[in-house]
Amino acid sequence: MTHSLILAAGAFVALTAGSAAAQSATDTKSFAVVGNVPALCSGGTIVGTGSTFDLGVLIDTTTGLLRTDLAAPPKVLTGSFCSSRSTITVNATPMAAQNFTAAPPAGFSRTVDYTATASGWTATAATFATGAGSNPGAIQTRPTAFSGDINVSIGTFATNGGSGLRLVSDTSYLGLVTVTLAVAN
Amino acid sequence: MRKLILASAVLAAATATPVVAQTTTGTVTIDGSVAPRCLFTTSNAVINAGELAQAGTGGSAGKLDTSKLDGQSRTLVGWCNGTASSMSVEAFPVVNTTVTSAPPAGFDRVVNYTATATANAANASDTSIVAGAGSASTVGLFTGNVVVTLSNSSTPASGLLIAGAYQGETRVTLSAAN
């Protein structure tokens, strides 16, 4: 009688030894949440002053030559930002007579050169001189994301062809300044 | 002295006479009886089945592991001296003794099973699902092992077993008869 009981106990031990549970009273599960933000730039808006540098009369009416005191207040692009590293590029076209489009006669010019500057974005302001052969400084890089105002100004006016030339009469001399923000790799 | 001699003579005369040789037998009848009896000489055993729920993390984790009860057996020892002795089994379910309230949907607190007792080549069994003992079987005159084996374990709702301590029992009854 005793023998059979012990055998049964031995068998019981073998049955339960393999059932050591890897379970527990606590369980944990997880999942990842991912998303992305694209590199993008927004050029902001010019507030209040309108987008035209109005220089008024370009010539000294007593001499017919380009005024030496031409000036216009700078424009501010407000709310510009880039979410990543970026470049700022300034481009400008000379102010040219819009109606008198033929080649001017000797002693006259129909184009006014100037320098456009975009500052506040990069350590070195981006500048473009319309009379220069090349403008390497027209593109500048900002190595981080940035949000801020861009100051756009124009100056250093000069008659294309020489300061002794007179400007042909035209009610409209027009030039265009373009400021471009772009994400950089 | 004469009296004595006479007496002796009489005595001698009395004993000297032999009895006639005839045989007579007296009978004493001894009457006894042995009543039919059964007795378990080893009447208790314990099955410690351990963790009753399945391990792992699969779809059956936490449900009854039938291998814990099915095939478990213990040997009691007993005898019956009556040729018409019978044996019956009553299986009581293994129930959660820690948590006695009704289980929520998807859970069970009771494990049912079938218990079979074998003695003298006779079997009697009972399922714990139905209350009361199973049918009795004739086991007859025997002395020896009464092997109790469990099988067919199940849970009423095939649900998850509620945590806690569980206990049940199987009773085997030997009933003597001639």
Add this chain to the structure above:
Amino acid sequence: MKALMIGIAATAAAMVPGTALAQAAGDTSTGQVIVNGNVARLCILGAPSRATVDLGQMAATSGTRVGRIAVLGDQSVTLPNSFCNFAGSALTVQVTALVSADASPVQPGFAKAVNYTATASNWALSPTAATSAASASGATPTATSTGVTQPAPKIADVNVTLSGFTAPSDALLTAGIYSGLVVVTLGPAVGGGS
């Protein structure tokens, strides 16, 4: 001799007391096999219906909110057939904000983190919610919350909802890949349980 026989018979009967009575009633003997077992406390959470929740592109690309967090709709993840086999369990939610992998310092006006709320429901009477509070530079991105106790064993689909996606101070978001994490834990309620 007859007298002798009767005497012996009576003596024989007296020598086995009680049997005569038992014979008339029949005799039973009961043996008992006790079965002991145990079920350990156990919780299992179902595998999440999604291993990764991809919010896609998170910033507005035009309009007045260009560069800032766009309106991101709620997201749902289910942990099906989660269960605890004992009374007194509770859900814990740990939420980690989405933070950009870009290690460069964050410029003024920008943030590199997106905060949100993760809410686990359908377990106890009320849901468990945790809201991350990462700073613009991505510091302290993790928040944890443990919910109320579930008083009975339970099997249910645990639903996790992600909502309320915001940038710290509603700043512009720096470009990059952002990642966060939600961890759900089910186990005995602290200070309670069976």
